[in-house]
Amino acid sequence: MSIAEIKKHLKTSNLVIGKDKTLKALRNNELVKVFLASNAPEEMIKDIEYYASVTKIDVEKLDIPNDELGVVCKKPFSIACIGMKRVVEKKKY
Numbered sequence: 001m002s003i004a005e006i007k008k009h010l011k012t013s014n015l016v017i018g019k020d021k022t023l024k025a026l027r028n029n030e031l032v033k034v035f036l037a038s039n040a041p042e043e044m045i046k047d048i049e050y051y052a053s054v055t056k057i058d059v060e061k062l063d064i065p066n067d068e069l070g071v072v073c074k075k076p077f078s079i080a081c082i083g084m085k086r087v088v089e090k091k092k093y
Contacts, residue, residue, distance in 0.1 A: 002035060002060055003072060009084060010073060016083035017073060019044050026051040031083040034059045037066035040080040048081060 009015050016025045025031050026048065034048055034057060052059045062069065066078040073079055 002062060003064070005084075006035060006072060006082060014085045014087060015073075016085060017075070017079055019048075019081055022081050022083040023047060023051060025083050025085065026055060026057065029055050030085055031055075031057055032086050033057060033084045035069075035082045035084070036061050037069045037078075037080045038063055039065045044080060 006015070016022050016031065022031070022034060026034070034052055036045060036048065036059060038061065040061075049059055051057075064072070066080045069080075069082070070076070070078040073082070
């Protein structure tokens with residue numbers, strides 16, 4: 001389910017890729033969900049789970065390692081975490 005969800009949102013700009021960008025978006029309460037690779041570093045998992053618990057955001061641990069997650073996202077590098085942005089509709093004036 002979550003891999004299909006990630007692939008669906010790849011075409012839009014709703015994904016935040018990488019630890020630093022994901023943590024920044026978590027602190028600013030811009031995310032709805034965070035995906036972690038199965039072999040993500042323990043320190044990163046603790047940081048993300050802490051901020052996710054403060055902002056009440058779901059953290060989903062994937063069954064695939066970070067190198068396969070990079071392939072799913074069509075990137076030439078491994079990815080340990082991905083954040084899904086909150087979709088905000090723009091008001092027309």
